[in-house]
Amino acid sequence: MLKAERHNYIKTKLAEEHRVSTIELALDLGISEDSIRRDLNKLHEKGALEKVYGGAIPITEKNKSVFDIVITNEDKKKKIGYKALSLLHDGQVIIMSGGTTNLVFSKLIPTMLKATIYTYSLPIAMQLSQYPNIDLIFIGGKMQKNAMVTIGIDVLQVLSKIKADICFMGVSSIDIKQGLTEEGYEVSVVKKAMIESSDKVIAMFTSDKLNTKKAHVVCDLSKLDTIVTDLDPEEIKLEEFKKSGVSII
Structure with a gap:
């Protein structure tokens, strides 16, 4: 899957579920967690999402406080x-x-x-x-x-x-x-x-x-x-x- 296709998949999944996990994305796309982190970092830099510990959330749901930590599982x-x-x-x-x-x-x-x-x-x-x-x-x-x-x-x-x-x-x-x-x-x-x-x-x-x-x-x-x-x-x-x-x- 091309990088652009991965990015579209991540943005679509994020829009549907309002939160994505690095581990789950790696399993879904069949690539390494490091590759997913690089994708999330790039999308974060573009303002497409908010990178958080363990994954990402929509930019519109950016934490009001640094201590409002998103906890998966x-x-x-x-x-x-x-x-x-x-x-x-x-x-x-x-x-x-x-x-x-x-x-x-x-x-x-x-x-x-x-x-x-x-x-x-x-x-x-x-x-x-x-x-x-x-x-x-x-x-x-x-x-x-x-x-x-x-x-x-x-x-x-x-x-x-x-x-x-x-x-x-x-x-x-x-x-x-x-x-x-x-x-x-x-x-x-x-x-x-x-x-x-x-x-x-x-x-x-x-x-x-x-x-x-x-x-x-x-x-x-x-x-x-x-x-x-x-x-x-x-x-x-x-x-x-x-x-x-x-x-x-």
């Missing part, structure tokens, strides 16, 4: 969040990565939880700032504007000095052989530092991330303690992950 992410609540308890030192799954999770945290939480995600920090008993530490650094997370040496220096009980990590891609991978190199480096600073690592992701991979390796499955997805733990798709020794809830 929100019901699945709530299911993940409710499962992950069982891993929280008072007194923990917690690191939370960015991503909309963790953002949804942060909104479900019990109001009276007493914990210390580090995050480099600005939206998650804003959400957690409302909790009276959470000692919130926002890790400053260079802002990656599309994902609203901080990256760079300043973030790594802070993480190197933390000893957290648990890390809740949003996952872009996970594969039996490749483990966790990320599209961006700088984010992959930050996530590696999170893992090194945490006693337990919890991978949080919707099932569409299973058996996919990106360019930059974060870690292999041996570094993970628990996987939390929207699937039932007995789902056949998770069988190989179970065999690797990781716990699944």
Whole structure:
């Protein structure tokens, strides 16, 4: 399919559904997610749509606030969040990565939880700032504007000095052989530092991330303690992950 034809398809689908997902478009058109992102970026530059995290929305529905974040598969992410609540308890030192799954999770945290939480995600920090008993530490650094997370040496220096009980990590891609991978190199480096600073690592992701991979390796499955997805733990798709020794809830 020619580029112009892809662009017309994207604009038509957007007009019909008022939101498009990078992953779904890649499947529909039989091309890579990177190609779709380039198409969306080009259409965004032309003013044909508004590029958002994970896809795009019509330009007429542009967010009034940078914190009115479009969340795809929100019901699945709530299911993940409710499962992950069982891993929280008072007194923990917690690191939370960015991503909309963790953002949804942060909104479900019990109001009276007493914990210390580090995050480099600005939206998650804003959400957690409302909790009276959470000692919130926002890790400053260079802002990656599309994902609203901080990256760079300043973030790594802070993480190197933390000893957290648990890390809740949003996952872009996970594969039996490749483990966790990320599209961006700088984010992959930050996530590696999170893992090194945490006693337990919890991978949080919707099932569409299973058996996919990106360019930059974060870690292999041996570094993970628990996987939390929207699937039932007995789902056949998770069988190989179970065999690797990781716990699944």
